[in-house]
Amino acid sequence: MAKHNYAAGPCVLPQDVFKKAAEAVLDLDGIGLSVLEISHRSKEFIAVMEKAQSLVKEILSVPEGYSVLFLQGGASLQFLMVPFNLLNTNGKAAYIETGAWAKKAYKEAAALGNAEVLASSADKNYNYIPKGFEVPKGLDYLHITTNNTIYGTQFKEYPTTDGLLIADMSSDIFSQKIDISKFDLIYAGAQKNLGPAGTTLVIVKDEILAKTDRKIPSMLDYQIHAKADSMFNTPPVFSIYVAMLNLEHMKAQGGIEAIQKHNEEKAAMLYNEIDKNPLFVGTAELEDRSNMNVCFLLTDESKKEAFDKAWAAAEISGIKGHRSVGGYRASIYNALTKESVQALVDTMAKLA
Amino acid sequence: MAKHNYAAGPCVLPQDVFKKAAEAVLDLDGIGLSVLEISHRSKEFIAVMEKAQSLVKEILSVPEGYSVLFLQGGASLQFLMVPFNLLNTNGKAAYIETGAWAKKAYKEAAALGNAEVLASSADKNYNYIPKGFEVPKGLDYLHITTNNTIYGTQFKEYPTTDGLLIADMSSDIFSQKIDISKFDLIYAGAQKNLGPAGTTLVIVKDEILAKTDRKIPSMLDYQIHAKADSMFNTPPVFSIYVAMLNLEHMKAQGGIEAIQKHNEEKAAMLYNEIDKNPLFVGTAELEDRSNMNVCFLLTDESKKEAFDKAWAAAEISGIKGHRSVGGYRASIYNALTKESVQALVDTMAKLA
Numbered sequence: 001m002a003k004h005n006y007a008a009g010p011c012v013l014p015q016d017v018f019k020k021a022a023e024a025v026l027d028l029d030g031i032g033l034s035v036l037e038i039s040h041r042s043k044e045f046i047a048v049m050e051k052a053q054s055l056v057k058e059i060l061s062v063p064e065g066y067s068v069l070f071l072q073g074g075a076s077l078q079f080l081m082v083p084f085n086l087l088n089t090n091g092k093a094a095y096i097e098t099g100a101w102a103k104k105a106y107k108e109a110a111a112l113g114n115a116e117v118l119a120s121s122a123d124k125n126y127n128y129i130p131k132g133f134e135v136p137k138g139l140d141y142l143h144i145t146t147n148n149t150i151y152g153t154q155f156k157e158y159p160t161t162d163g164l165l166i167a168d169m170s171s172d173i174f175s176q177k178i179d180i181s182k183f184d185l186i187y188a189g190a191q192k193n194l195g196p197a198g199t200t201l202v203i204v205k206d207e208i209l210a211k212t213d214r215k216i217p218s219m220l221d222y223q224i225h226a227k228a229d230s231m232f233n234t235p236p237v238f239s240i241y242v243a244m245l246n247l248e249h250m251k252a253q254g255g256i257e258a259i260q261k262h263n264e265e266k267a268a269m270l271y272n273e274i275d276k277n278p279l280f281v282g283t284a285e286l287e288d289r290s291n292m293n294v295c296f297l298l299t300d301e302s303k304k305e306a307f308d309k310a311w312a313a314a315e316i317s318g319i320k321g322h323r324s325v326g327g328y329r330a331s332i333y334n335a336l337t338k339e340s341v342q343a344l345v346d347t348m349a350k351l352a
Numbered sequence: 353m354a355k356h357n358y359a360a361g362p363c364v365l366p367q368d369v370f371k372k373a374a375e376a377v378l379d380l381d382g383i384g385l386s387v388l389e390i391s392h393r394s395k396e397f398i399a400v401m402e403k404a405q406s407l408v409k410e411i412l413s414v415p416e417g418y419s420v421l422f423l424q425g426g427a428s429l430q431f432l433m434v435p436f437n438l439l440n441t442n443g444k445a446a447y448i449e450t451g452a453w454a455k456k457a458y459k460e461a462a463a464l465g466n467a468e469v470l471a472s473s474a475d476k477n478y479n480y481i482p483k484g485f486e487v488p489k490g491l492d493y494l495h496i497t498t499n500n501t502i503y504g505t506q507f508k509e510y511p512t513t514d515g516l517l518i519a520d521m522s523s524d525i526f527s528q529k530i531d532i533s534k535f536d537l538i539y540a541g542a543q544k545n546l547g548p549a550g551t552t553l554v555i556v557k558d559e560i561l562a563k564t565d566r567k568i569p570s571m572l573d574y575q576i577h578a579k580a581d582s583m584f585n586t587p588p589v590f591s592i593y594v595a596m597l598n599l600e601h602m603k604a605q606g607g608i609e610a611i612q613k614h615n616e617e618k619a620a621m622l623y624n625e626i627d628k629n630p631l632f633v634g635t636a637e638l639e640d641r642s643n644m645n646v647c648f649l650l651t652d653e654s655k656k657e658a659f660d661k662a663w664a665a666a667e668i669s670g671i672k673g674h675r676s677v678g679g680y681r682a683s684i685y686n687a688l689t690k691e692s693v694q695a696l697v698d699t700m701a702k703l704a
Contacts, residue, residue, distance in 0.1 A: 003384040007391045010589055018377055018386045025374040032355040032667070034370045036548040036594065039359045039670060072424040072550070073571060076585035080569045108569055191586055196388040198424070198550045198588035217432045217460055219425060233428035234543055236550035237362055238590060242388065315384070318391060 004340035007318030008149050008293065008331045009171065010191040017245045017335075024241065035241050040234050048237075048244050049230060055247035059256055060173075062180050062203060067226040069202040070240050075101065075170045077220075078187040078200060079108040082143065082166055084220045086185070087113045088212050091140035094118040096133075096159070099126040099148035100324065105168060109143070118142070125325065126151040128285040139163035140212075141184070147172035149192075150322040152295035152329065153288040158182060164208055172292050173201065174250060175334060176260040184208050185222075192292070193334045195243030198236040250334070259334055266332045266341045267291040273345045277352050279303055283325055297327035307351050314347045316340075356692035359670035360501050360645065360683045361523065362543040369597045369687075376593065387593050392586050400589075400596050401582060407599035411608055412525075414532050414555060419578040421554040422592050426541040427453065427522045429572075430552060431460040434495065434518055434537065436572045439465045440564050443492035446470040448485075448511070451478040451500035452676065457520060458495070470494070477677065478503040480637040491515035492564075493536070499524035501544075502674040504647035504681065505640040510534060516560055524644050525553065526602060527686060528612040536560050537574075544644070545686045547595030550588040602686070611686055618684050618693045619643040625697045629704050631655055635677055649679035655703060662699045671696070 005012040024035040028044060038044055053068040062068065071077070087093045087109060095106035097120035109115035119130035126148060135142055141164035147154045149171045158165070164184035173186065174193040180186070185204045191197040202222065209223045218224050218232070225232050253259060271289060274280045274296050283295040298304055311319060321327040330344060357364040376387040380396060390396050405420040414420065423429070439445045439461060447458035449472035461467035471482035478500060487494055493516035499506040501523045510517070516536035525538065526545040532538070537556045543549040554574065561575045570576050570584070577584050602611060623641060626632045626648050635647040650656055663671060673679040682696060 002379075005385055005389050007389065007394075010389060010391060010586065012389050013386070018388060021388065022374040022377040025370055025377055027354075033357055033669070034365070036370060036373065037357050037359065037362060037364050039362060040549065042359075072426070072588075073429070074424070074585045077425070077571045080571055104570075108571075111567060111569065189586060196590050197392065197586045198591055215463060217463065218456075219429045219432055219460075233426045234362065234541060234549045236424075236588060236591065238548050239550055239588065317385070 004314070004316045004336075004343050005318055006316060006330045006332070006336065006340075006344070008322070008329060009189075009333070010197045011331055011333050012335045013195065013242070013246055014249050014335045017242060017249055020245050021242050035238055038237065040231060040237055045237055048241050049235070052240055052244035052247060055244065055251060056201065056203070059247060059250055060178065060180055060203070065207065066180065066203055066205050069204065069222070069225050070230045070235060070243070071200045071202055071225060072198070072236055074189040074200055075168050075187060076104070078168065078202070079105040080112070081220045081222065082141070082185065082187075083109040083112045083115065084214060084216050085209065085222050086164060086166070086212060087115070087140050087214070089113060089214060091212075092116070092138070093141050093143060094135065094139050095143045096120075096130060096145070097122060098129055098145050098153060099151050101148070101150075101168065101170075102145040105143060105145065126153065127283055129153050129155055129288040135159055135161045137162055141166050143168070147290050147292050149293050149331070151325060152282075152284040152290045152293045154290035154292065156287070172290070174256070174259065175263050175292055177256050190239060190243055195246050196239050198239030199243060262338075263291050263332070263334065266336065266338055267294065269338070269341050269345055270294045270330060270332065273348050277348055279352050280348060283327065292331060292333060294330040294332060295321060295325055295327065303351060310347045310351060311344065314343050316344055316347065319344070356666070356668045356688075356695050357670055358668060358682045358684070358688065358692075358696070360674070360681060361541075361685070362549045363683055363685050364687045365547065365594070365598055366601050366687045369594060369601055372597050373594050387590060390589065392583060392589055397589055400593050401587070404592055404596040404599060407596065407603060408553065408555070411599060411602055412530065412532055412555070417559065418532065418555055418557050421556065421574070421577050422582045422587060422595070423552045423554055423577060424550070424588055426549075426552055427520050427539060428456070430520065430539040430554070431457040432464070433572045433574065434493070434539075435461040435464045435467065436566060436568050437561065437574050438516060438518070438537070438564060439467070439492050439566070441465060441566060443564075444468070444490070445493050445495060446487065446491050447495045448472075448482060448497070449474060450481055450497050450505060451503050453500070453502075453520065453522075454497040457497065461495070478505065479635055481505050481507055481640040487511055487513045489514055493518050495520070499642050499644050501645050501683070503677060504634075504636045504642045504645040506642035506644065508639070524642070526608070526611065527615050527644055529608050542591060542595055547598050548591050550591030551595060614690075615643050615684070615686065618688065618690055619646065621690070621693050621697055622646045622682060622684065625700050629700055631704050632700060635679065644683060644685060646682040646684060647673060647677055647679065659703050662703060663696065666695050666699045668696055668699065
């Protein structure tokens, strides 16, 4: 029996995707070869890559003039690629520090050039999204982390800038409708709502590239990857294949509107229980609560052993909170079912 | 029926590995979770990572004092990481240019610092391994590409240097016994003899790290990855899992001696046919012939259509030569069976 998998990423994907992926590991579409042994230059894989790219464009309504790339190195390599490609040697970048990952992104930029933290919620252990800050004019770019996995916060409105707007959407891309045209570059490690670990999605406005005065190493150059259609070097074939299967699944589910509705309903189920159950308290500010990662604490620590036993008995896994927040974190990504959320809600209700 | 897969990489892996990988995509060792949805911090994946690292050490007899890393970005990212970590701002690196990949490695180093091509076989389209060149004293490092996939050449003896010796072994690692202690850093994209595309093996002597005067971005810093046990960022879980399965398979096969014997026998079968069959001629110098990639041409181009039909009918795939060499390239990596080699030899013999 499959567990209720609340892992923060890598995380649950649809059972249907696992089934198709397992079949392709044995024999891809009946061609007599495993998906693990085909050349990335084969017509089969070129079709996979094209389909994955076109499904991303379709599902997210990506406007003309943007390239969709599948790279490697996760968000962590993007922390470096973004300033290498977009921060001029005499330019300036600003970062909104909403958690440990946003801070890491800032640090890589600051090591390379002139970057500043424009606003931070470090004063309250990142339990809110900073607001009301003024964005200076003349920035090369402003960088935000739209969802903060560790702390369970999420931008509900995005800041604006006369520079480029760059977003790390690793943990909420494909969870809701977004207006891509507001962003100049979006990146996301695949291992939440897109696919297994091993590939990184980049959606970049073509016209912003090749404009800095910096010498960019080949593997860090978005333009090189874009020109080579994400095949400048051998791509992570299987991760992209599974992402493609999952994108097909998203489309079949009814697209982004249906996914968003499902996610909002799941989040409401869990936050409702947290708010009405006297044994639990959420850690994030109400207005900034994430629909992807629900962080909460026990109000009575003496109940810890009983609760931990109860959720384990209910076949729930992966809800231990990150060490920097403590308590619990229920990651309720796209593929987590309402049945799984109900299993946790029931376990919490029974404890009270 | 499985095809005879001669692809140059990604390439054939053992059928047994495909079978176990497919099972794990559905349910990893009966834990109720797919290998694609487990956290990289789970005890299950930590065990996979540890086992993969220890099997690399065991199979290759890696001496004490070396770290085994599983990274991302393929050899192409190593082309950048090597000079970032090992080339001082006032130092010098030398490269042996034995093909397109060696040239790319050199280019990334030369864009960052002082690097020179010490010897090249570009004059004969890389159909031999340069020899007899003098290695200057005082190099930060000397870089070689031990096997040249496109041209079918392979170093049989390695040059020596009073600097560090660095090798791209992407296409011949795990194919033969090597004395790791001769090298300071070895890297290899996984997608030949190790596993599916998506991870990069690095074997690095710990004492060479943290010695340059260069500021190294986090994701390009070997020491950061080594300290974090290859989990500085989310690793490519599935690629490493399949590599671990394949390493187990190598060990069960009898280890590196048995693998080397098998590979030498396969190469002899194919080169013997090329040398005795008047319709074919090898492209690489005899003494530099690769045991992994066998490149050959038809001596009579009018036979092309007949030969192409014949191998396709024999369920052979992936033997088209690289465009820069033309003709045919039979990549006979570890997992390609003697039966597959025999199928090609028979097809060639019948044509004569």
